[in-house]
Amino acid sequence: MTQPMKLFTPIKVGNLTLPNRVVMAPMTRSRAVGNVINPSAATYYGQRSSAGLIVTEASQICAQGIGYPDTPGIHTEAQVSAWKKITAEVHSRGGRIFLQLWHVGRISHPLFQPNGDLPVSASAVAPKGSSYTHEGMKEFVTPRALEIAEIKKIVEQYAQGARNAKHAGFDGVEIHGANGYLIDQFLRDGTNKRTDAYGGSIANRLRFALEVVDAVRAEWDQTALRISPSGAFNDMYDSDPLATFGALARELDQRKLAYLHLVEPGEADIAAGQKPVRAADLRPLFHGPLMVNAGYTAARAEQVLAAGNADLVSFGQSFLANPDLPRRLRDELTLNPANPKTFYGGTEAGYTDYPFVD
Numbered sequence: 001m002t003q004p005m006k007l008f009t010p011i012k013v014g015n016l017t018l019p020n021r022v023v024m025a026p027m028t029r030s031r032a033v034g035n036v037i038n039p040s041a042a043t044y045y046g047q048r049s050s051a052g053l054i055v056t057e058a059s060q061i062c063a064q065g066i067g068y069p070d071t072p073g074i075h076t077e078a079q080v081s082a083w084k085k086i087t088a089e090v091h092s093r094g095g096r097i098f099l100q101l102w103h104v105g106r107i108s109h110p111l112f113q114p115n116g117d118l119p120v121s122a123s124a125v126a127p128k129g130s131s132y133t134h135e136g137m138k139e140f141v142t143p144r145a146l147e148i149a150e151i152k153k154i155v156e157q158y159a160q161g162a163r164n165a166k167h168a169g170f171d172g173v174e175i176h177g178a179n180g181y182l183i184d185q186f187l188r189d190g191t192n193k194r195t196d197a198y199g200g201s202i203a204n205r206l207r208f209a210l211e212v213v214d215a216v217r218a219e220w221d222q223t224a225l226r227i228s229p230s231g232a233f234n235d236m237y238d239s240d241p242l243a244t245f246g247a248l249a250r251e252l253d254q255r256k257l258a259y260l261h262l263v264e265p266g267e268a269d270i271a272a273g274q275k276p277v278r279a280a281d282l283r284p285l286f287h288g289p290l291m292v293n294a295g296y297t298a299a300r301a302e303q304v305l306a307a308g309n310a311d312l313v314s315f316g317q318s319f320l321a322n323p324d325l326p327r328r329l330r331d332e333l334t335l336n337p338a339n340p341k342t343f344y345g346g347t348e349a350g351y352t353d354y355p356f357v358d
């Protein structure tokens with residue numbers, strides 16, 4: 001590229017100054033046996049510390065929030081102390097790292113739940129499809145709609161997750177409001193059929209997300225939120241994503257987030273007849289740092305930054321497969337291809353052994 005790359009200019013995110021705008025997107029790796037982050041994650045994340053910012057794999061705020069095998073949590077002492085080794089390694093290599101806070105809601109199965117209970121959601125609406133469990137694929141069940149007192153408790157669990165993340169040495173937290181998990185289940189009207197203060201109107205559907213943001217933000221000003229307004233993953237649908245998420249962006253604009261992380265949909269992922277919500281749609285509504293994701297190359301990232309539609313770009317699969325991704329993007333070097341067979345679970349293969357250029 002002849003122009004200096006905007007990807008490699010610094011940016012402020014909360015109280016941090018990132019040296020570049022190349023962010024490692026959150027990616028579940030299912031290697032956290034016993035829901036405690038695996039020691040080799042120190043090497044994995046440490047190798048990727050040239051990112052402007054690393055966002056970790058999604059991490060449960062409570063046992064009820066688990067929906068996949070071997071995903072880490074941030075609600076027990078053992079989990080917090082294991083994460084300390086990862087943050088220390090990233091910091092010793094000059095990097096910055098946010099923890100992604102997670103509750104899967106209905107994307108779970110009684111096999112993952114304390115006492116074999118039903119998974120919970122905004123409403124008793126079952127997702128189509130199956131859950132990948134330790135006992136193989138199991139059809140999703142119809143979840144139980146949360147009582148209001150339980151919703152308040154989960155809001156507090158997000159705040160506790162943020163406190164724990166701070167103790168574990170993270171630089172901030174990203175609340176997972178995307179991809180059809182609990183917060184998203186409240187936001188969209190395909191899954192939220194409630195008739196109380198948490199459902200019905202857009203303002204009511206936003207209530208849970210905003211209560212979580214406010215509770216976490218009250219603990220820590222280093223708070224971000226991830227959303228996927230048009231994504232259909234996990235059987236999600238909203239009748240008017242631009243209205244729902246436009247209203248959310250306006251509310252968030254008043255709340256001084258470290259950043260808002262927007263997953264733009266792939267073409268195959270958009271509900272029939274809908275116009276996808278893109279960064280250009282939210283930019284006029286949200287004036288803080290806006291991060292975009294999904295399918296970005298260096299060239300497309302430069303375009304979205306130059307157009308002023310986003311401030312940061314996160315990279316998933318390409319960062320998974322290229323520990324030195326910023327260098328490769330800057331110098332226009334060939335990228336290692338990602339191997340989906342080693343995404344989830346397994347050994348160091350496809351985890352810490354992707355080669356660096358040098």
Ligand SMILES: Cc1cc2nc3c(=O)[nH]c(=O)nc-3n(C[C@H](O)[C@H](O)[C@H](O)COP(=O)(O)O)c2cc1C
Pocket residue numbers: 025026027028029056057058100176178179226263293294295296314315316317318343344
């Ligand atoms: C192996 C894998 C695990 C993922 N896990 C998460 C996750 O824990 N949290 C999340 O918000 N997104 C997760 N995602 C989605 C990515 O953050 C990202 O949105 C997706 O890979 C698209 O970006 P890309 O085209 O740059 O790969 C995951 C993606 C992959 C490939």
